Amino acid sequence: xxxxxxxxxxxxxxxxxxxxxxxxxxxxxxxxxxxxxxxxxxxxxxxxxxxxxxxxxxxxxxxxxxxxxxxxxxxxxxxxxxxxxxxxxxxxxxxxxxxxxxxxxxxxxxxxxxxxxxxxxxxxxxxxxxxxxxxxxxxxxxxxxxxxxxxxxxxxxxxxxxxxxxxxxxxxxxxxxxxxxxxxxxxxxxxxxxxxxxxxxxxxxxxxxxxxxxxxxxxxxxxxxxxxxxxxxxxxxxxxxxxxxxxxxxxxxxxxxxxxxxxxxxxxxxxxxxxxxxxxxxxxxxxxxxxxxxxxxxxxxxxxxxxxxxxxxxxxxxxxxxxxxxxxxxxxxxxxxxxxxxxxxxxxxxxxxxxxxxxxxxxxxxxxxxxxxxxxxxxxxxxxxxxxxxxxxxxxxxxxxxxxxxxxxxxxxxxxxxxxxxxxxxxxxxxxxxxxxxxxxxxxxxxxxxxxxxxxxxxxxxxxxxxxxxxxxxxxxxxxxxxxxxxxxxxxxxxxxxxxxxxxxxxxxxxxxxxxxxxxxxxxxxxxxxxxxxxxxxxxxxxxxxxxxxxxxxxxxxxxxxxxxxxxxxxxxxxxxxxxxxxxxxxxxxxxxxxxxxxxxxxxxxxxxxxxxxxxxxxxxxxxxxxxxxxxxxxxxxxxxxxxxxxxxxxxxxxxxxxxxxxxxxxxxxxxxxxxxxxxxxxxxxxxxxxxxxxxxxxxxxxxxxxxxxxxxxxxxxxxxxxxxxxxxxxxxxxxxxxxxxxxxxxxxxxxxxxxxxxxxxxxxxxxxxxxxxxxxxxxxxxxxxxxxxxxxxxxxxxxxxxxxxxxxxxxxxxxxxxxxxxxxxxxxxxxxxxxxxx
Numbered sequence: 001x002x003x004x005x006x007x008x009x010x011x012x013x014x015x016x017x018x019x020x021x022x023x024x025x026x027x028x029x030x031x032x033x034x035x036x037x038x039x040x041x042x043x044x045x046x047x048x049x050x051x052x053x054x055x056x057x058x059x060x061x062x063x064x065x066x067x068x069x070x071x072x073x074x075x076x077x078x079x080x081x082x083x084x085x086x087x088x089x090x091x092x093x094x095x096x097x098x099x100x101x102x103x104x105x106x107x108x109x110x111x112x113x114x115x116x117x118x119x120x121x122x123x124x125x126x127x128x129x130x131x132x133x134x135x136x137x138x139x140x141x142x143x144x145x146x147x148x149x150x151x152x153x154x155x156x157x158x159x160x161x162x163x164x165x166x167x168x169x170x171x172x173x174x175x176x177x178x179x180x181x182x183x184x185x186x187x188x189x190x191x192x193x194x195x196x197x198x199x200x201x202x203x204x205x206x207x208x209x210x211x212x213x214x215x216x217x218x219x220x221x222x223x224x225x226x227x228x229x230x231x232x233x234x235x236x237x238x239x240x241x242x243x244x245x246x247x248x249x250x251x252x253x254x255x256x257x258x259x260x261x262x263x264x265x266x267x268x269x270x271x272x273x274x275x276x277x278x279x280x281x282x283x284x285x286x287x288x289x290x291x292x293x294x295x296x297x298x299x300x301x302x303x304x305x306x307x308x309x310x311x312x313x314x315x316x317x318x319x320x321x322x323x324x325x326x327x328x329x330x331x332x333x334x335x336x337x338x339x340x341x342x343x344x345x346x347x348x349x350x351x352x353x354x355x356x357x358x359x360x361x362x363x364x365x366x367x368x369x370x371x372x373x374x375x376x377x378x379x380x381x382x383x384x385x386x387x388x389x390x391x392x393x394x395x396x397x398x399x400x401x402x403x404x405x406x407x408x409x410x411x412x413x414x415x416x417x418x419x420x421x422x423x424x425x426x427x428x429x430x431x432x433x434x435x436x437x438x439x440x441x442x443x444x445x446x447x448x449x450x451x452x453x454x455x456x457x458x459x460x461x462x463x464x465x466x467x468x469x470x471x472x473x474x475x476x477x478x479x480x481x482x483x484x485x486x487x488x489x490x491x492x493x494x495x496x497x498x499x500x501x502x503x504x505x506x507x508x509x510x511x512x513x514x515x516x517x518x519x520x521x522x523x524x525x526x527x528x529x530x531x532x533x534x535x536x537x538x539x540x541x542x543x544x545x546x547x548x549x550x551x552x553x554x555x556x557x558x559x560x561x562x563x564x565x566x567x568x569x570x571x572x573x574x575x576x577x578x579x580x581x582x583x584x585x586x587x588x589x590x591x592x593x594x595x596x597x598x599x600x601x602x603x604x605x606x607x608x609x610x611x612x613x614x615x616x617x618x619x620x621x622x623x624x625x626x627x628x629x630x631x632x633x634x635x636x637x638x639x640x641x642x643x644x645x646x647x648x649x650x651x652x653x654x655x656x657x658x659x660x661x662x663x664x665x666x667x668x669x670x671x672x673x674x675x676x677x678x679x680x681x682x683x684x685x686x687x688x689x690x691x692x693x694x695x696x697x698x699x700x701x702x703x704x705x706x707x708x709x710x711x712x713x714x715x716x717x718x719x720x721x722x723x724x725x726x727x728x729x730x731x732x733x734x735x736x737x738x739x740x741x742x743x744x745x746x747x748x749x750x751x752x753x754x755x756x757x758x759x760x761x762x763x764x765x766x767x768x769x770x771x772x773x774x775x776x777x778x779x780x781x782x783x784x785x786x787x788x789x790x791x792x793x794x795x796x797x798x799x800x801x802x803x804x805x806x807x808x809x810x811x812x813x814x815x816x817x818x819x820x821x822x823x824x825x826x827x828x829x830x831x832x833x834x835x836x837x838x839x
Contacts, residue, residue, distance in 0.1 A: 018085065022062040023050050024114075024121035025086075025103070028070055031192035032063045032084045032105045033179040039102045041094065046074060050120040051091060051099055060085055062109055062123055065193055074117040082197040083109045083125065108199065133201040138174040141205035146171060148212035149181055155219050158186060178204045187211060263290055266307050273311040279470055283310045298410075306407060309414055309468070312422045318476060319426040321385040323351055331383035336376055337513050338505065345500045346380055346480070350430070354475050358457045364436065364481040364489070367502030368616050370552020373482040374432055376502070381430035386478065389420040393447065394435035402450045404467035414467045417454060417474065428476035436481045436497075437488030448490040455479045456496060484616075504551025504618040506735040507544050508759055513553060514540050514560060522561050526568040531578075533567055538583040545739065546593035547586075551618035551732070563589050598623070600742045604707035604783055611694035612715040612737060612745075613686070614729025619736035621713070623680055624691065626698040631674030639679030642687025648717070649677060652695040655722050655774060656703065663778065665703045675699060690727040692718035693746070696774050697781055706782045709744075712769075713737040714777070716748045722774040726750040731757050738762050744769065746777055 025047055032038045042048060054061060064083040066075065090102035108128045115122040149167055153159040163184060170177040182195040191211050198204035270283050286307050293300045325347070332343045342365065349363040365373040374390060381388040396402065405412035413419065421427060433455070439447045454463050454474055462471035483489050486499055505513065515535070523533050548555040566589050567579045587593065598621035600610060607626040612619065635653050637646060653675070660667045677698065679686055693716035701708045715733055717725040726748045734745055735758075749770035755763065771777055 018060060018109075018125070018127055020124060020126075021115055021122055022060060022085075022109075022125050023054060024062045024064050024083070024123045025050060026064055026066050026074055026079070026121055028066055029189065031065060031183070031189060031196055032086055032103055033183045033192075033196060034084060034105045034107050035176060036105050036179060036183045037089070037102060038105075038183075039090075039100065041098055041100045043098045044070060044072065045097075046118070046120050048097065048099060051088070051101065053120065054088065057088055060087055060106070062086070062111070062125055063103060063105070064111060064121075064123065065189070065196075067190075067193075074114075074121050076114045076117060079111065079114070080193055080197065081111055082128075082199070083111055083123070084196070085109050085125075085127070108196070128199055131200055133174070135174075138201055138205060141202065141209060142171050142174050142177055145177070145181065145205060145209050145212055148209065148216055149185065152185065152212060152216050152219060155216070155223065174205060175201050178208050181208060181212075185212075185215070187215070262304070263287060266290075266304070266311070269311040270307075274316055275310065276315055279310060279315065282470070283307050286310075302407065302412070305413070306467075309418075309422070313414075313418060313468075313472070314421055314425055314427040315472075317426055318428045319387065320428045323384065325351060328380075328383035332379055335379045335382070336372065337517060338509050339372070339376065339502055342376065342500050342502050343380075346376065347383075349498075350380055350384055350478055350480075358475075360457055361496055361498045362455055362457070362479045362481060364483055364497035364499050365502055366483050366486055366499045368504050368551035368618070369484060370550055370554030370557075371502045371504060372553065373502055374434060377430060377432045377480045377482070380480075381478075384430065384478075387424045387426050387429040388432070389424055389429050390432040390434060391416055391420070392434045393451070394438040396439075396447060397445065399445055399447060399450055400466065402447060402454070404465045406466045407469075412467055414465050417463065418465050418468070418472060421477075427473070428478070430478045430480060433479060433481045435483065436490075436493060437483040437485055440488050440490045448492050452492055452496065455481075503729075504732055505553065506618075506732070506759060506762070507541070507739060508761055510544050510553065510556055511537065511540050514544075514556060518553070518557055518560050519564070522557075522564045526564050528564065528568060528571070532571070533564065533579050533581075535581045536583065539581045539586050542583045542586050542593075543590070545597050546595055547590055549595050549617045551616065559590060597739060598736070599740050600713075601710040604710045606705055606707050607698055607702035608710075609694045609698045609701070609708045609781070610710070610713045610737075610740075610742060611691050612713050612733035614688075614690070614727075614732050615684075619729060619732030619734070621736055621740050621742075622686075622691065622694075624694050624698050625678045625680070626702040627676045627678075628673050628702045629676070630672065633671040634674045636674065636676045637678075638676070639682050640685050641679060642685065644687050644689055645691060648689045648692040649695050651720050652692050652718055653699055655718065655720060656696055656699045659700075659722075659775070660703075662775070663700055663704050665700075669703060673703070675702065689717040689725075690715050690729075692716065693724055693748075693774065693777060697777055700778055701782060704782070706784055709781050709783065711742060712744045712746055712781055713740075713742045714746045714781070716746070716771070718774055724748045724771050724773060724777075730754045734758060734766060735762060738766065743767055746771060746780060748772075 025042070026044065027040060030038050030040045042051065050061070062083045063086045065080040067078050067080075068075070085106045085108075086103045087106070088101055089104045092100045094100055109125040110128055112124040112126055115124055146167055150164050153161065153163045166184070167177065167181060170180050178195065178201070182192050187195075194207055195204060195211070198207050266287055267284075270280060270287070273280075275283060286303050290300065290303050290307070293303065328347060328351075329343075332347065336343065346363055346365070352360070365376060367373055378388050378390075391402075400415070402415045402417060404415035404418070414422075417431075420431070421429070433451065436451070438444070439451070453459055457475070460474040460477070463474045464471050481493075481497055483499075486494070489497070519533065519535060520530055523530050543559050544556060547559050550556070563581060563586070567581075570576055570579070581589075600621075601608060601623070607628070609624050611622040611624050613622040614620075635649065637649055641649075656663070657667075657670050660670065677695065679691075694714040696718055697708055697714060700706075713733075715727055715730070717727055719725060730747065730751050731754065737743070737745055743765055744767045746769045749772045752768070752770050755768065758766075769780055771780075
């Protein structure tokens with residue numbers, strides 16, 4: 001059989017007379033079915049204006065439904081995909097901004113797209129074609145639906161009894177029967193829309209059967225609940241009476257019962273806490289439970305603590321003042337020395353508003369231990385006028401530390417995020433997540449998902465703590481992460497953070513920080529007047545160079561604290577009133593120096609070059625040594641080297657071997673000699689490609705027996721073609737050479753741009769030799785090396801020219817010899833004809 005939605009008289013039956021674009025009335029509180037009518041009150045401006053334009057009752061319109069709340073606008077994404085072709089058969093103006101209309105439905109339409117939504121809605125539609133269905137199956141579904149509908153009408157007093165007869169008369173038309181039942185019975189708007197959008201008749205009847213079954217179950221449950229309610233009315237009234245008596249008794253005993261006064265205080269705090277509606281409802285519900293529980297039970301303590309936490313959290317409390325960029329920058333410069341670039345970038349992040357931070361990234365300060373990452377964030381919080389909290393992720397061992405325990409556990413409490421916010425009593429502090437690179441350790445629990453939930457600018461409004469059971473808004477918190485290395489940060493967090501590098505401090509920086517920050521702070525902590533303690537520049541320099549080996553300030557602070565602690569002890573016994581610490585006194589207090597500074601070689605040597613290294617302790621010299629011995633061409637490396645450095649050595653060896661003729665080295669020497677390359681300080685792991693340039697020089701020196709200049713230091717990565725590539729940590733490397741008394745640096749040309757970061761005191765004494773190719777380094781660093789004279793090709797060319805000249809001289813020699821022979825023969829003939837004199 002065929003399913004058709006058109007009316008009996010054939011109006012709009014063919015679909016040819018229906019325009020492709022129809023004006024639309026957008027309904028929210030009613031659903032119009034084909035062959036049905038509905039009366040609604042229209043208030044939205046777009047519907048009122050459409051009725052003013054459509055005055056002819058024969059003009060068809062499209063009825064569409066929009067889900068959600070009405071806000072005066074049409075949202076295409078919330079419109080139904082199936083509408084109803086209708087005409088306005090009656091209208092009546094109720095007041096200036098509302099009209100009551102009666103609509104008659106004719107057939108279903110498919111909404112292809114919305115042509116426009118302002119000022120009125122117009123849709124491009126397509127009439128639905130007729131659909132064939134199985135009459136036997138449809139008849140069976142109609143009987144099932146009729147049985148359910150009849151039971152529902154009989155069971156509910158909300159329906160007239162003659163509904164059953166109306167349904168019975170429509171049983172021979174399954175499509176009409178489904179639409180009639182859905183429009184007459186008290187279905188929800190969503191269920192009616194589902195029936196309207198079910199184009200296939202079998203699907204429509206199946207859906208109707210499921211809805212009727214749910215309605216019948218709900219009606220049955222409502223009837224049972226009604227009976228129970230009637231039975232419990234007397235009991236409820238009795239409970240109300242007893243509660244009233246209990247309240248009166250508690251009022252009389254308020255002065256002697258501590259629980260009563262405690263509940264009153266909690267109730268007062270709930271009223272003053274400005275809690276969100278759902279949180280306040282939960283708090284009051286728990287308070288009601290508290291009233292009927294004995295104070296001696298463990299449950300009483302748990303409920304009381306829970307309510308205390310609910311009212312203690314700063315749900316809507318903020319304390320940050322308006323942002324003042326000039327004041328913030330002045331505070332950062334005054335209280336934190338150096339790191340100008342890092343301070344500027346961090347201030348740019350913290351100056352963003354909550355809305356601006358959504359969808360963005362958070363800053364992550366990266367630097368060696370003791371470089372001041374946490375202190376910089378603390379000073380930045382003070383510059384912004386915000387409170388400061390810190391969470392050290394490196395010591396956490398369980399996710400409940402951040403997310404809290406569930407209330408079923410004894411002694412449960414919220415996670416560390418919420419505890420710190422409650423302690424500071426503000427929802428907008430600066431929160432530092434320290435050592436995020438340590439949570440990727442396989443021996444530690446994976447906390448990256450929890451941290452992502454807290455710091456993600458798009459998800460932080462719903463951070464769920466296990467203890468509270470409510471989402472807490474962390475969007476006001478300004479998160480700053482810290483890490484010792486970018487490599488250790490989990491990938492899921494690395495995509496969300498933006499790294500801000502804090503390079504290690506140079507000796508000059510450490511000296512300034514010691515005099516202006518560390519020594520005054522430590523003196524104040526040990527109750528010493530700054531005028532009572534003074535350090536000479538030599539003393540501080542000796543501590544930095546001989547008692548610390550770090551890029552940060554942690555060990556320097558410990559050593560200074562040890563000296564000031566000694567001074568405080570001597571002052572306590574009354575030995576002195578004024579203390580001046582010199583370089584000689586440092587060794588008396590701290591003992592024998594721990595580190596011996598690396599110094600340059602005193603003379604040029606074969607196979608020894610001064611390289612520059614960048615480690616977690618800052619810049620340092622790295623003396624690279626090489627020996628040549630008879631063998632089979634093997635290259636041996638020692639010194640605790642990583643894979644990258646070993647590959648760099650192999651590339652350097654291959655390049656020098658390819659340049660053997662140019663360097664004046666017999667090619668067979670590489671096959672007849674072994675090379676041993678050693679990096680001293682074998683207990684320290686070494687890796688990275690920046691030693692490639694120095695290794696090239698060492699191999700060329702030992703194979704050509706030419707010494708290397710000892711007043712030069714070298715750094716740079718080398719490619720297989722001899723290109724010198726840029727390296728990192730140039731500032732720290734040059735500072736290490738400066739400390740060792742080496743003022744000539746051979747470096748990649750592409751690193752020249754990094755020289756701007758050097759302090760003026762170092763830059764003015766240094767001489768830089770930028771190179772692009774290793775061959776330039778050979779000419780600069782190898783002594784007694786002249787490429788024009790030392791090349792084997794040049795020597796062979798000279799020998800060949802000598803041989804050619806010698807061959808050219810041979811004919812001339814033979815001619816002179818013949819001429820001499822002829823001259824001697826003529827002389828003999830002349831003498832033969834003369835008379836010999838008598839003896």
